[in-house]
Amino acid sequence: MGVRMDDGLDDRFRLALDSILDLVVVERAVRDPSGRIVDFEIVWMNNAPVDVAGRSREAMIGRRISELYPVLAGGELIAGYRDVVESGEPLVVPVMPYSDVIDGREVSGFYAVQATRFEDGVLVASRDITAWETSRIDLEVALRELEAAQRLARLGTWRVDLTAGKVELSAELQRMFGLPALASGVVETTALGAMIHAEDRAAVGRANGRAINTRRSVVLDHRIVRGDGEVVDVRTYTEPVVSEGNVVGLWGTMQDISEAIASRDALDIEHLRRLAAEALAGLASSLSSATSRQDIVDAVFASAPHLGNYDRVVLALFESDRQTLLQFYGGARPSGEIAARHLVSPLDADTPLARVVQDEVPLFLADRDAQTASFPSLRADMNAAGMESVAILPLHRAARTIFGALTLAWETPRDVDPMTRATLHDIAAVVAPAAERLELRDLERSVAQALQMGLLALDLRSTSAVVRARYRPSDSGLEIGGDWYDAVELSDGRLAVAVGDVVGSGLPAATTMGQLRAALGITAMQSKDAAEAINILNDYASRVPGAQCATVSFAIVDTEHRAISYASAGHPPPLLATPDGTVTYLEGARSWPLAIDVPRDRPAAANAELPPGSLVLLYTDGLIERRAEPIDNGFARLKRVVGEHWNMPLRRLKQAIFAELVDATTSLATDDIALLAVRTAGISPFLFVEILHADPAEAAPCRHRLRSWLENMDMSDEQRDGFLVAIGEAVANAIDHGSKRDRSQIIKVEVAARRDDLVASVSDSGRWQPGIDGYFTGRGRGHLLMQALTDDVEIDTDHQGTIVTLRHANHKRSV
Amino acid sequence: MNDVPDEITVQHDGSTVLACLTGEIDHSNTPAILEYLREIGQNRTLIVDLTQTKYLDSAGLAMLAHLRHATDLRLRVAQDSIAGRVLSISGLDQIIPTDTDRA
Numbered sequence: 001m002g003v004r005m006d007d008g009l010d011d012r013f014r015l016a017l018d019s020i021l022d023l024v025v026v027e028r029a030v031r032d033p034s035g036r037i038v039d040f041e042i043v044w045m046n047n048a049p050v051d052v053a054g055r056s057r058e059a060m061i062g063r064r065i066s067e068l069y070p071v072l073a074g075g076e077l078i079a080g081y082r083d084v085v086e087s088g089e090p091l092v093v094p095v096m097p098y099s100d101v102i103d104g105r106e107v108s109g110f111y112a113v114q115a116t117r118f119e120d121g122v123l124v125a126s127r128d129i130t131a132w133e134t135s136r137i138d139l140e141v142a143l144r145e146l147e148a149a150q151r152l153a154r155l156g157t158w159r160v161d162l163t164a165g166k167v168e169l170s171a172e173l174q175r176m177f178g179l180p181a182l183a184s185g186v187v188e189t190t191a192l193g194a195m196i197h198a199e200d201r202a203a204v205g206r207a208n209g210r211a212i213n214t215r216r217s218v219v220l221d222h223r224i225v226r227g228d229g230e231v232v233d234v235r236t237y238t239e240p241v242v243s244e245g246n247v248v249g250l251w252g253t254m255q256d257i258s259e260a261i262a263s264r265d266a267l268d269i270e271h272l273r274r275l276a277a278e279a280l281a282g283l284a285s286s287l288s289s290a291t292s293r294q295d296i297v298d299a300v301f302a303s304a305p306h307l308g309n310y311d312r313v314v315l316a317l318f319e320s321d322r323q324t325l326l327q328f329y330g331g332a333r334p335s336g337e338i339a340a341r342h343l344v345s346p347l348d349a350d351t352p353l354a355r356v357v358q359d360e361v362p363l364f365l366a367d368r369d370a371q372t373a374s375f376p377s378l379r380a381d382m383n384a385a386g387m388e389s390v391a392i393l394p395l396h397r398a399a400r401t402i403f404g405a406l407t408l409a410w411e412t413p414r415d416v417d418p419m420t421r422a423t424l425h426d427i428a429a430v431v432a433p434a435a436e437r438l439e440l441r442d443l444e445r446s447v448a449q450a451l452q453m454g455l456l457a458l459d460l461r462s463t464s465a466v467v468r469a470r471y472r473p474s475d476s477g478l479e480i481g482g483d484w485y486d487a488v489e490l491s492d493g494r495l496a497v498a499v500g501d502v503v504g505s506g507l508p509a510a511t512t513m514g515q516l517r518a519a520l521g522i523t524a525m526q527s528k529d530a531a532e533a534i535n536i537l538n539d540y541a542s543r544v545p546g547a548q549c550a551t552v553s554f555a556i557v558d559t560e561h562r563a564i565s566y567a568s569a570g571h572p573p574p575l576l577a578t579p580d581g582t583v584t585y586l587e588g589a590r591s592w593p594l595a596i597d598v599p600r601d602r603p604a605a606a607n608a609e610l611p612p613g614s615l616v617l618l619y620t621d622g623l624i625e626r627r628a629e630p631i632d633n634g635f636a637r638l639k640r641v642v643g644e645h646w647n648m649p650l651r652r653l654k655q656a657i658f659a660e661l662v663d664a665t666t667s668l669a670t671d672d673i674a675l676l677a678v679r680t681a682g683i684s685p686f687l688f689v690e691i692l693h694a695d696p697a698e699a700a701p702c703r704h705r706l707r708s709w710l711e712n713m714d715m716s717d718e719q720r721d722g723f724l725v726a727i728g729e730a731v732a733n734a735i736d737h738g739s740k741r742d743r744s745q746i747i748k749v750e751v752a753a754r755r756d757d758l759v760a761s762v763s764d765s766g767r768w769q770p771g772i773d774g775y776f777t778g779r780g781r782g783h784l785l786m787q788a789l790t791d792d793v794e795i796d797t798d799h800q801g802t803i804v805t806l807r808h809a810n811h812k813r814s815v
Numbered sequence: 816m817n818d819v820p821d822e823i824t825v826q827h828d829g830s831t832v833l834a835c836l837t838g839e840i841d842h843s844n845t846p847a848i849l850e851y852l853r854e855i856g857q858n859r860t861l862i863v864d865l866t867q868t869k870y871l872d873s874a875g876l877a878m879l880a881h882l883r884h885a886t887d888l889r890l891r892v893a894q895d896s897i898a899g900r901v902l903s904i905s906g907l908d909q910i911i912p913t914d915t916d917r918a
Binding site: 696697699700703718721722724725728729732735736781782784785788789 | 839841842843870871872873874876877895896897900901904905
């Protein structure tokens with residue numbers, strides 16, 4: 001832990017970075033004799049296959065950027081990296097075109113590059129966005145071609161904003177009407193109406209009314225009278241613009257058909273193709289801002305009127321296990337039962353979807369008969385789904401690997417002609433990069449979280465206290481931060497707990513955080529009290545780059561002597577709730593942050609009494625600090641919330657704290673947050689806390705103590721017996737399934753007597769998959785008994801284990 | 816024959832054997848109790864008396880469900896007792912003949 005390698009990276013970071021698809025490179029500044037940065041040398045890089053010339057990392061590590069990428073020598077990118085090193089400001093290049101000659105071969109592409117300062121150099125993440133950028137450029141070219149085609153075909157587009165009473169005309173349409181060229185192309189609807197041939201105005205009005213009422217496109221041949229008095233035959237296609245269920249506008253095309261009436265069919269196809277091209281461009285633009293898979297299917301569904309009139313959209317994407325597809329629906333959702341059966345669809349079943357992602361070719365089923373003929377076993381579901389024609393298109397990543405499929409379906413049978421097929425392929429081609437972008441985002445997020453979880457794992461086997469902790473990254477997304485927590489059981493059974501905060505964010509902060517955390521863990525084992533541990537940590541921190549101004553709150557919980565020793569270096573004070581419900585901040589032994597030069601000694605450790613069943617909370621400032629509000633408000637809020645929920649099982653307490661201090665006070669958490677809660681075991685009037693080994697023999701004695709504690713509660717014998725069996729079931733499950741009867745595992749039993757109810761929680765450190773086939777099927781009767789004998793049962797599994805929470809209502813606490 | 820588990824007192828009456836389970840039945844003691852009851856219930860009618868039982872959980876239910884296949888099993892429970900409620904929640908009292916003692 002915290003071993004410093006030449007490249008400045010922790011082993012676990014290196015491992016995690018290797019699993020990222022993007023290229024991540026650590027580069028060290030190369031300076032000339034005067035100290036000026038002239039180049040960068042690759043110190044380490046991950047294994048992402050993104051090098052433009054396909055070189056291996058072994059061939060690149062140790063070499064300079066200017067020799068690896070000749071065109072970059074002395075150029076802007078190296079200058080940009082230099083600025084990053086000198087200013088500390090990150091560099092973001094959203095689109096970097098690159099073309100070069102490497103080993104005699106021409107290479108080119110587009111890359112997104114981000115660089116942040118790291119040690120004496122930069123940490124660079126770059127992504128190959130060639131496919132995305134190329135398709136964007138293709139689209140722009142297509143739009144320019146469209147404009148040229150409009151001129152040739154004497155065809156223009158128009159758009160009516162019904163609320164504003166304005167019409168926008170394309171350049172070609174202004175020419176057709178013989179209008180002077182307008183910069184905006186916007187005219188009043190009434191002015192344009194006057195240019196429609198008097199005998200045709202009623203028909204045009206009816207056609208517009210039909211488009212609005214039916215929300216479908218309408219085509220009408222009519223005449224217009226140009227500004228110079230010439231009458232022109234035109235064909236107008238009108239499409240309604242629907243927003244939130246209302247028609248807010250109309251748009252369409254108008255073509256001069258006076259010379260071209262004969263080529264009617266060609267015209268129809270041409271028109272539809274142009275409509276589709278425009279709609280596709282609109283779809284691509286809304287997909288580029290999609291932030292969820294649901295956004296993607298919603299956008300595809302919204303484009304249906306111009307892109308094939310499909311009635312349902314289903315986006316199916318591989319889950320990380322690559323064995324199942326997760327589905328997202330646009331348009332009407334299938335009924336609950338069908339959705340439940342297909343929401344997660346396994347690849348080994350013979351379904352249309354599985355076939356498409358395995359064969360990687362599109363599948364078109366013309367109607368229900370074709371569906372059931374190809375997939376007889378799915379007849380019932382297909383009939384219930386109510387779709388006739390179905391088109392399923394494989395979705396490929398830029399690297400040509402398959403990662404899902406897009407299904408478009410129609411309620412009425414439809415002839416999927418070559419033109420429609422081409423449009424559907426185009427849709428898939430714009431959906432795939434959008435879905436891939438989200439996939440990469442999630443991957444980065446999960447890698448960052450896995451890193452954080454790896455660093456912040458708690459593996460406590462203490463039977464003297466329950467410890468739960470939570471790290472919540474800031475909402476800014478991918479960043480991992482510098483907040484941390486730790487809990488270590490000392491050899492004499494005392495428990496050392498700490499929460500700290502390192503300045504900065506991202507990988508460098510996380511690296512420093514990992515070093516301090518490890519150092520404090522070892523220091524704690526050798527220190528006589530909290531203050532000494534902080535002093536030793538301070539000495540160490542002054543030698544760790546990036547540790548300056550880090551803060552830490554540290555406490556040693558001694559359950560045997562019912563005492564806590566604590567000290568804080570520049571950190572908000574811990575909060576203590578004793579089992580009579582008194583809540584106080586532990587404000588002693590406060591000093592300044594670590595690794596800053598102060599010519600004074602830090603204070604001696606402070607001590608407080610810690611009766612059994614006490615709660616101690618350590619946290620970072622992100623929990624209490626809110627912009628535009630004095631920090632005292634945050635302290636008061638935390639004290640109030642803990643005062644209301646102090647005896648709740650720790651998971652519930654933690655949920656209440658985050659709900660009331662974070663979710664209710666800010667829509668966007670700008671700082672990361674670490675919270676650690678310790679509750680000492682013990683029995684007090686309002687709280688029962690015991691920690692057992694996962695041994696069936698320990699269940700009965702615990703139950704007996706719980707029974708006598710419950711005898712002080714206002715409940716009938718029957719209620720008490722029932723509640724005991726329910727809790728006993730949870731304990732038995734935790735021993736058998738959560739801990740696999742491994743006696744070294746521990747099980748925590750917390751029961752709170754509140755004003756109107758009793759809340760019990762039983763937690764273990766087991767890891768299993770939640771879900772229908774999860775935990776409780778083996779003991780179906782146990783689950784049934786818990787349900788029948790309590791008022792509420794909640795089962796949660798997270799990375800710290802499984803927790804069963806049981807509630808008995810209508811209890812009256814005798815105060 | 817195994818030792819008699821602490822929780823059981825037994826009375827024989829011809830081809831019928833009455834086993835009274837006192838105390839608590841949970842998954843720490845069900846394996847031993849099951850083995851013992853299966854032995855004494857062989858080729859007999861076994862009446863398991865749960866009127867003195869203070870605690871009965873799903874492990875106890877699983878034990879009774881197993882026992883039903885090994886012997887001609889009958890149960891006695893006290894009305895409104897925890898054992899009676901647990902049996903009735905599980906529906907086991909519908910498939911094993913059960914006498915309910917009314918208090």
